[in-house]
Amino acid sequence: MTTTSAPRLIALLLDEHDDAQQLVTHVEDVLDMAQPCASEVHAICVTRTPNPALAERLQRLPLGAIVCIVAADLREPVQAVDFTSVLQRALETHALHSTDCVCAPAGALGEEVVARLAATFDGCAFGRVQHVSFDVSGAHADRAVFGGRSIVRVRSERGPWFVALRTSRTGSALAAPATPAAPEWREASSVPHDADEIVVVPGDAARLPVETARVVVSGGRGIQGPQGFALLEQLAARFDAALGGSLPAVDAGWVPVTHQVGQSGKFVSPSVYLAVGISGTPQHLAGVSTTTRIVAINNDEDADIFRVADVGIVADWDTFIPALIARVDARRRACAHTQ
Numbered sequence: 001m002t003t004t005s006a007p008r009l010i011a012l013l014l015d016e017h018d019d020a021q022q023l024v025t026h027v028e029d030v031l032d033m034a035q036p037c038a039s040e041v042h043a044i045c046v047t048r049t050p051n052p053a054l055a056e057r058l059q060r061l062p063l064g065a066i067v068c069i070v071a072a073d074l075r076e077p078v079q080a081v082d083f084t085s086v087l088q089r090a091l092e093t094h095a096l097h098s099t100d101c102v103c104a105p106a107g108a109l110g111e112e113v114v115a116r117l118a119a120t121f122d123g124c125a126f127g128r129v130q131h132v133s134f135d136v137s138g139a140h141a142d143r144a145v146f147g148g149r150s151i152v153r154v155r156s157e158r159g160p161w162f163v164a165l166r167t168s169r170t171g172s173a174l175a176a177p178a179t180p181a182a183p184e185w186r187e188a189s190s191v192p193h194d195a196d197e198i199v200v201v202p203g204d205a206a207r208l209p210v211e212t213a214r215v216v217v218s219g220g221r222g223i224q225g226p227q228g229f230a231l232l233e234q235l236a237a238r239f240d241a242a243l244g245g246s247l248p249a250v251d252a253g254w255v256p257v258t259h260q261v262g263q264s265g266k267f268v269s270p271s272v273y274l275a276v277g278i279s280g281t282p283q284h285l286a287g288v289s290t291t292t293r294i295v296a297i298n299n300d301e302d303a304d305i306f307r308v309a310d311v312g313i314v315a316d317w318d319t320f321i322p323a324l325i326a327r328v329d330a331r332r333r334a335c336a337h338t339q
């Protein structure tokens with residue numbers, strides 16, 4: 001790794017969803033971030049098959065270099081280790097500097113890839129960030145914490161820095177370059193990868209995913225067992241809602257880990273979040289958007305969840321939830337009669 005004083009930003013484009021617009025927006029975000037320090041931006045794009053249309057769109061942006069790598073043996077479903085092994089070699093060829101900042105799009109794949117690359121290059125992993133700025137003292141990354149309720153600024157003196165950048169594009173249209181960078185096409189193999197390392201956990205196709213649900217019915221330790229969660233599922237079905245849970249509920253096996261809400265689980269932004277038997281710790285609320293209306297049911301009137309709830313109900317769930325289900329059913333029957 002060589003050292004240079006000029007920060008260089010390297011946007012990684014990982015062909016995950018075949019969504020060219022999403023990939024181009026990521027590069028535009030990196031270009032916005034580079035403007036104040038007049039940094040050069042390079043794009044390294046990894047796809048399964050050649051994508052000349054994407055390369056052509058990248059040429060309309062003011063990029064210092066465009067590297068298009070075709071790795072036909074990337075596995076399906078996508079594996080971060082495959083992208084990492086291709087990108088490790090690409091960044092070595094690209095002579096990664098200690099003042100470079102490598103940016104992948106935020107998301108499960110991008111976040112794992114930059115964490116792995118940071119370890120490989122002995123760099124600094126900033127994780128999921130909104131923005132990075134640079135000065136003589138190093139790099140400063142802004143991270144949203146507690147579900148966007150706060151921003152922390154993290155500083156690192158020495159790079160290379162690796163970030164998963166959240167989409168924030170609000171900037172003006174970027175001027176097309178007078179001399180577009182010519183794409184450099186390469187072929188690569190994602191082998192060797194450690195095939196044994198991957199454990200595929202079967203999905204939970206029967207349940208609605210919490211990340212995209214309009215309504216989430218979520219239970220905590222206060223639910224006390226699987227019977228209570230069966231009742232929450234009945235309620236969720238009536239509202240076309242997804243079932244969520246707190247960490248203790250997941251640890252107890254009452255709800256699958258793919259439905260855990262919070263700092264170490266999923267981030268949700270439904271219109272309504274029904275929190276039942278959940279105390280409202282910062283780690284749990286970190287997974288609930290500030291724009292979501294929280295309806296809390298808890299038998300402790302001093303529970304912290306009531307500080308953030310839009311509607312608070314002091315009650316035992318085991319009397320309140322069956323009564324609510326009965327009321328919803330009665331209302332539906334009444335509506336059916338009048339039609």
Ligand SMILES: Cc1cc2nc3c(=O)[nH]c(=O)nc-3n(C[C@H](O)[C@H](O)[C@H](O)COP(=O)(O)OP(=O)(O)OC[C@H]3O[C@@H](n4cnc5c(N)ncnc54)[C@H](O)[C@@H]3O)c2cc1C
Nearest residue numbers: 220221222246247262263264265277278279283284299317
């Ligand atoms: C690094 C780290 C990451 C973490 N990540 C997460 C995360 O992603 N998600 C997460 O949830 N937690 C996370 N935690 C754990 C977190 O700190 C709390 O332990 C957890 O959120 C508490 O879950 P809870 O509200 O279900 O349980 P509790 O805090 O035990 O609350 C249970 C609530 O149920 C109420 N209750 C009891 N009986 C009834 C009843 N009959 N009717 C109605 N209400 C009742 C009680 O009054 C109480 O308020 C994390 C912690 C750490 C340190």
